[in-house]
Amino acid sequence: MKLGLLTAAFPTLTLDEVADWASSNGFEAIEIAVWPTGAGASRRYAGTAHIDVESLDASSAQRIVDDLAEKGLSISALAYYPNPLSADETEAAAAFEHLKAVVRAAKLLGVSTVGTFAGREKGTSLDENFDRFAAVWPEMVHYAGDHGIRIAIENCPMIFSGDEWPGGTNIAFSPANWRRMFEIIPDENFGLNFDPSHLVWQFIDIPRAVHEFGDRIFHVHAKDLEIRRDGLYDHGIMSAGVGWQVPRLCGLGEVDWGAFFGALYAVGYDHVASVEHEDRAFEGSVELVQRGFRIARDTLRPFVH
16 A cells, blocks of 8 residues: 545645655655646635646656656546536536546546545435436546546535535435445446545444445545534534534544554555645645644554555
Protein backbone atom coordinates (compact mmCIF):
# COMPACT_ATOMS: atom_id res chain seq x y z
CA MET A 1 0.00 0.00 0.00
CA LYS A 2 1.12 3.59 -0.65
CA LEU A 3 0.60 6.78 1.33
CA GLY A 4 -0.75 9.71 -0.66
CA LEU A 5 -2.51 13.03 -0.31
CA LEU A 6 -5.34 14.94 -1.97
CA THR A 7 -3.99 18.14 -3.51
CA ALA A 8 -7.17 20.21 -2.92
CA ALA A 9 -5.82 21.64 0.35
CA PHE A 10 -3.11 23.50 -1.62
CA PRO A 11 -5.15 25.82 -3.90
CA THR A 12 -2.42 28.47 -4.08
CA LEU A 13 0.37 26.10 -5.13
CA THR A 14 1.10 24.67 -8.55
CA LEU A 15 1.05 20.93 -9.16
CA ASP A 16 4.85 20.95 -9.35
CA GLU A 17 5.09 22.72 -5.98
CA VAL A 18 2.70 20.27 -4.34
CA ALA A 19 4.54 17.32 -5.86
CA ASP A 20 7.95 18.60 -4.73
CA TRP A 21 6.72 18.98 -1.16
CA ALA A 22 4.87 15.64 -1.12
CA SER A 23 7.88 13.76 -2.47
CA SER A 24 10.31 15.32 0.00
CA ASN A 25 7.97 14.60 2.92
CA GLY A 26 7.47 10.88 2.52
CA PHE A 27 4.36 10.67 0.34
CA GLU A 28 4.32 8.24 -2.57
CA ALA A 29 1.18 9.22 -4.47
CA ILE A 30 -1.06 12.21 -5.09
CA GLU A 31 -4.78 12.42 -5.77
CA ILE A 32 -5.07 15.43 -8.07
CA ALA A 33 -7.90 17.96 -7.68
CA VAL A 34 -9.42 18.78 -11.09
CA TRP A 35 -12.39 21.11 -10.64
CA PRO A 36 -13.20 23.31 -13.66
CA THR A 37 -10.51 25.97 -14.05
CA GLY A 38 -11.59 29.47 -13.10
CA ALA A 39 -14.76 28.26 -11.42
CA GLY A 40 -13.66 29.23 -7.93
CA ALA A 41 -14.66 27.44 -4.75
CA SER A 42 -18.40 26.86 -4.46
CA ARG A 43 -17.77 25.41 -1.03
CA ARG A 44 -14.82 24.87 1.32
CA TYR A 45 -12.09 22.63 -0.13
CA ALA A 46 -13.61 22.72 -3.60
CA GLY A 47 -12.67 24.55 -6.77
CA THR A 48 -8.98 23.64 -6.96
CA ALA A 49 -7.70 22.71 -10.42
CA HIS A 50 -4.17 21.38 -10.43
CA ILE A 51 -4.70 20.10 -13.98
CA ASP A 52 -6.85 21.74 -16.64
CA VAL A 53 -8.57 18.61 -17.91
CA GLU A 54 -10.30 20.45 -20.75
CA SER A 55 -7.02 21.42 -22.41
CA LEU A 56 -5.03 18.30 -21.55
CA ASP A 57 -3.63 16.37 -24.50
CA ALA A 58 -1.48 13.25 -24.82
CA SER A 59 1.85 15.07 -24.80
CA SER A 60 1.08 17.28 -21.79
CA ALA A 61 -0.35 14.28 -19.92
CA GLN A 62 2.81 12.28 -20.52
CA ARG A 63 4.92 15.20 -19.35
CA ILE A 64 2.95 15.34 -16.08
CA VAL A 65 3.31 11.59 -15.53
CA ASP A 66 7.04 11.69 -16.27
CA ASP A 67 7.65 14.69 -14.01
CA LEU A 68 5.84 13.00 -11.14
CA ALA A 69 7.68 9.73 -11.70
CA GLU A 70 11.01 11.57 -11.45
CA LYS A 71 9.87 12.68 -8.00
CA GLY A 72 8.90 9.13 -7.02
CA LEU A 73 5.17 9.86 -7.21
CA SER A 74 2.23 8.18 -8.91
CA ILE A 75 -1.31 9.51 -9.38
CA SER A 76 -3.80 7.55 -7.27
CA ALA A 77 -6.93 9.21 -8.71
CA LEU A 78 -8.36 12.37 -10.20
CA ALA A 79 -10.69 14.17 -7.79
CA TYR A 80 -13.83 16.13 -8.66
CA TYR A 81 -16.68 16.25 -6.13
CA PRO A 82 -19.75 18.18 -7.41
CA ASN A 83 -23.48 17.53 -6.97
CA PRO A 84 -24.63 15.70 -10.13
CA LEU A 85 -28.16 15.33 -8.71
CA SER A 86 -28.58 19.02 -7.88
CA ALA A 87 -32.08 20.45 -8.16
CA ASP A 88 -30.50 23.06 -10.45
CA GLU A 89 -30.56 21.27 -13.81
CA THR A 90 -27.84 23.50 -15.24
CA GLU A 91 -25.55 22.70 -12.31
CA ALA A 92 -26.26 18.97 -12.59
CA ALA A 93 -25.64 18.90 -16.34
CA ALA A 94 -22.39 20.86 -15.95
CA ALA A 95 -21.22 18.40 -13.29
CA PHE A 96 -21.69 15.44 -15.62
CA GLU A 97 -20.05 17.21 -18.56
CA HIS A 98 -16.99 18.07 -16.51
CA LEU A 99 -16.93 14.57 -15.04
CA LYS A 100 -16.71 13.20 -18.59
CA ALA A 101 -13.76 15.50 -19.23
CA VAL A 102 -12.12 14.18 -16.06
CA VAL A 103 -12.63 10.61 -17.31
CA ARG A 104 -10.97 11.47 -20.62
CA ALA A 105 -8.08 13.11 -18.77
CA ALA A 106 -7.67 10.07 -16.53
CA LYS A 107 -7.28 7.88 -19.61
CA LEU A 108 -4.61 10.21 -21.05
CA LEU A 109 -2.74 10.16 -17.72
CA GLY A 110 -2.96 6.39 -17.32
CA VAL A 111 -4.96 6.84 -14.10
CA SER A 112 -7.52 4.11 -13.45
CA THR A 113 -9.79 5.88 -10.94
CA VAL A 114 -11.89 9.05 -10.76
CA GLY A 115 -13.26 10.04 -7.35
CA THR A 116 -16.55 11.92 -7.15
CA PHE A 117 -19.97 12.18 -5.45
CA ALA A 118 -23.24 10.57 -6.47
CA GLY A 119 -25.04 13.78 -5.50
CA ARG A 120 -28.44 14.45 -3.96
CA GLU A 121 -31.31 16.91 -4.10
CA LYS A 122 -31.25 17.77 -0.40
CA GLY A 123 -34.94 18.61 0.00
CA THR A 124 -36.45 15.45 -1.48
CA SER A 125 -36.69 11.86 -0.27
CA LEU A 126 -34.11 9.15 -0.77
CA ASP A 127 -36.54 7.24 -2.99
CA GLU A 128 -36.95 10.24 -5.27
CA ASN A 129 -33.20 10.73 -5.40
CA PHE A 130 -32.59 7.10 -6.25
CA ASP A 131 -35.12 7.38 -9.08
CA ARG A 132 -33.04 10.24 -10.49
CA PHE A 133 -29.81 8.34 -9.82
CA ALA A 134 -31.14 5.36 -11.80
CA ALA A 135 -32.11 7.65 -14.67
CA VAL A 136 -28.82 9.53 -15.10
CA TRP A 137 -25.91 7.68 -13.51
CA PRO A 138 -25.76 4.41 -15.55
CA GLU A 139 -24.82 6.32 -18.71
CA MET A 140 -21.99 8.07 -16.86
CA VAL A 141 -20.61 4.80 -15.50
CA HIS A 142 -20.83 3.21 -18.94
CA TYR A 143 -18.98 6.21 -20.42
CA ALA A 144 -16.21 5.74 -17.88
CA GLY A 145 -16.12 2.00 -18.56
CA ASP A 146 -15.75 2.61 -22.28
CA HIS A 147 -12.59 4.59 -21.43
CA GLY A 148 -11.28 1.95 -19.01
CA ILE A 149 -11.89 4.16 -15.97
CA ARG A 150 -13.40 3.28 -12.61
CA ILE A 151 -15.79 5.66 -10.84
CA ALA A 152 -15.23 5.76 -7.06
CA ILE A 153 -18.05 7.44 -5.12
CA GLU A 154 -17.00 8.96 -1.80
CA ASN A 155 -19.27 8.09 1.13
CA CYS A 156 -19.57 11.62 2.54
CA PRO A 157 -23.16 12.66 3.43
CA MET A 158 -22.22 16.28 2.58
CA ILE A 159 -24.16 17.78 5.46
CA PHE A 160 -21.97 20.07 7.51
CA SER A 161 -24.00 23.26 7.71
CA GLY A 162 -27.45 24.76 7.39
CA ASP A 163 -27.23 25.25 3.63
CA GLU A 164 -26.92 21.48 3.18
CA TRP A 165 -29.83 20.71 5.50
CA PRO A 166 -31.93 18.58 5.71
CA GLY A 167 -30.69 15.72 3.53
CA GLY A 168 -27.16 16.65 2.52
CA THR A 169 -25.98 16.56 -1.07
CA ASN A 170 -24.75 12.98 -1.50
CA ILE A 171 -26.86 9.83 -1.25
CA ALA A 172 -23.86 7.51 -0.86
CA PHE A 173 -23.50 7.76 2.92
CA SER A 174 -24.49 4.33 4.30
CA PRO A 175 -24.24 0.58 3.62
CA ALA A 176 -27.95 0.36 2.77
CA ASN A 177 -27.51 3.09 0.19
CA TRP A 178 -24.35 1.51 -1.24
CA ARG A 179 -26.21 -1.77 -1.74
CA ARG A 180 -28.98 0.12 -3.49
CA MET A 181 -26.49 1.93 -5.75
CA PHE A 182 -24.79 -1.30 -6.74
CA GLU A 183 -28.12 -3.02 -7.41
CA ILE A 184 -28.96 -0.22 -9.85
CA ILE A 185 -25.45 -0.15 -11.35
CA PRO A 186 -23.71 -3.52 -10.90
CA ASP A 187 -20.91 -2.59 -13.34
CA GLU A 188 -17.46 -3.68 -12.19
CA ASN A 189 -16.04 -0.17 -12.72
CA PHE A 190 -18.44 1.38 -10.18
CA GLY A 191 -17.34 1.45 -6.56
CA LEU A 192 -16.37 3.48 -3.51
CA ASN A 193 -13.79 6.01 -2.44
CA PHE A 194 -13.98 4.85 1.18
CA ASP A 195 -13.54 7.48 3.90
CA PRO A 196 -13.83 6.06 7.44
CA SER A 197 -14.39 9.44 9.09
CA HIS A 198 -17.92 9.74 7.71
CA LEU A 199 -18.93 6.51 9.44
CA VAL A 200 -17.75 7.60 12.90
CA TRP A 201 -20.50 10.15 13.51
CA GLN A 202 -23.12 7.88 11.94
CA PHE A 203 -22.17 5.13 14.44
CA ILE A 204 -21.53 2.68 11.58
CA ASP A 205 -19.04 -0.16 12.16
CA ILE A 206 -16.06 0.72 9.96
CA PRO A 207 -14.27 -2.68 9.74
CA ARG A 208 -17.60 -4.42 9.09
CA ALA A 209 -18.29 -2.03 6.20
CA VAL A 210 -14.83 -2.67 4.76
CA HIS A 211 -15.38 -6.44 4.92
CA GLU A 212 -18.81 -6.23 3.28
CA PHE A 213 -17.78 -3.88 0.46
CA GLY A 214 -14.12 -4.80 0.06
CA ASP A 215 -14.45 -5.65 -3.62
CA ARG A 216 -16.03 -2.24 -4.26
CA ILE A 217 -13.35 -0.18 -2.50
CA PHE A 218 -11.35 1.36 -5.33
CA HIS A 219 -9.67 4.16 -3.38
CA VAL A 220 -9.34 5.26 0.26
CA HIS A 221 -9.52 8.71 1.81
CA ALA A 222 -7.66 8.95 5.10
CA LYS A 223 -9.40 11.48 7.31
CA ASP A 224 -10.30 11.43 10.98
CA LEU A 225 -13.28 12.81 12.88
CA GLU A 226 -13.86 14.18 16.35
CA ILE A 227 -17.26 14.07 18.02
CA ARG A 228 -17.71 17.11 20.27
CA ARG A 229 -19.75 15.70 23.14
CA ASP A 230 -21.03 19.10 24.28
CA GLY A 231 -22.35 19.74 20.78
CA LEU A 232 -23.93 16.29 20.63
CA TYR A 233 -25.59 16.99 23.97
CA ASP A 234 -26.90 20.36 22.76
CA HIS A 235 -28.11 19.33 19.30
CA GLY A 236 -28.65 15.56 19.41
CA ILE A 237 -28.42 13.12 16.53
CA MET A 238 -31.42 14.67 14.76
CA SER A 239 -29.12 17.53 13.71
CA ALA A 240 -27.36 15.01 11.43
CA GLY A 241 -24.01 15.94 12.87
CA VAL A 242 -24.31 19.70 12.46
CA GLY A 243 -22.80 21.29 15.56
CA TRP A 244 -20.86 18.30 16.83
CA GLN A 245 -19.00 16.37 14.12
CA VAL A 246 -15.60 17.90 13.34
CA PRO A 247 -13.27 16.73 10.52
CA ARG A 248 -9.73 16.19 11.82
CA LEU A 249 -6.40 14.96 10.55
CA CYS A 250 -5.52 11.32 11.03
CA GLY A 251 -4.65 10.63 14.66
CA LEU A 252 -6.57 13.61 16.06
CA GLY A 253 -10.01 12.01 16.07
CA GLU A 254 -11.78 8.75 16.83
CA VAL A 255 -10.98 6.43 13.91
CA ASP A 256 -9.26 3.23 15.04
CA TRP A 257 -6.59 3.22 12.36
CA GLY A 258 -5.19 -0.19 13.30
CA ALA A 259 -8.62 -1.80 12.94
CA PHE A 260 -9.30 0.08 9.71
CA PHE A 261 -6.06 -0.92 8.01
CA GLY A 262 -6.40 -4.43 9.40
CA ALA A 263 -9.72 -4.72 7.59
CA LEU A 264 -8.30 -3.21 4.39
CA TYR A 265 -5.44 -5.70 4.32
CA ALA A 266 -7.84 -8.54 5.10
CA VAL A 267 -9.99 -7.78 2.04
CA GLY A 268 -6.95 -7.37 -0.19
CA TYR A 269 -6.90 -3.60 -0.64
CA ASP A 270 -3.38 -2.67 -1.71
CA HIS A 271 -3.68 0.69 -3.46
CA VAL A 272 -3.33 4.15 -1.85
CA ALA A 273 -4.45 5.72 1.40
CA SER A 274 -4.88 9.36 0.38
CA VAL A 275 -4.82 11.89 3.22
CA GLU A 276 -7.69 14.36 2.87
CA HIS A 277 -7.01 17.55 4.81
CA GLU A 278 -10.16 19.29 6.08
CA ASP A 279 -8.96 20.23 9.56
CA ARG A 280 -9.65 23.89 10.42
CA ALA A 281 -6.98 23.80 13.15
CA PHE A 282 -4.33 23.43 10.45
CA GLU A 283 -5.38 25.87 7.74
CA GLY A 284 -4.81 29.54 7.03
CA SER A 285 -1.33 29.21 5.57
CA VAL A 286 0.59 26.74 3.42
CA GLU A 287 2.86 26.03 6.36
CA LEU A 288 -0.04 25.07 8.62
CA VAL A 289 -1.53 22.81 5.95
CA GLN A 290 1.85 21.13 5.51
CA ARG A 291 2.15 20.64 9.28
CA GLY A 292 -1.25 18.95 9.26
CA PHE A 293 -0.26 16.59 6.48
CA ARG A 294 2.89 15.64 8.41
CA ILE A 295 0.79 14.77 11.48
CA ALA A 296 -1.40 12.51 9.35
CA ARG A 297 1.66 10.99 7.69
CA ASP A 298 3.26 10.12 11.01
CA THR A 299 0.02 8.58 12.27
CA LEU A 300 -0.50 6.38 9.21
CA ARG A 301 3.05 5.42 8.29
CA PRO A 302 3.20 2.41 10.67
CA PHE A 303 0.22 0.88 8.82
CA VAL A 304 1.16 1.66 5.21
CA HIS A 305 3.81 -0.55 3.63
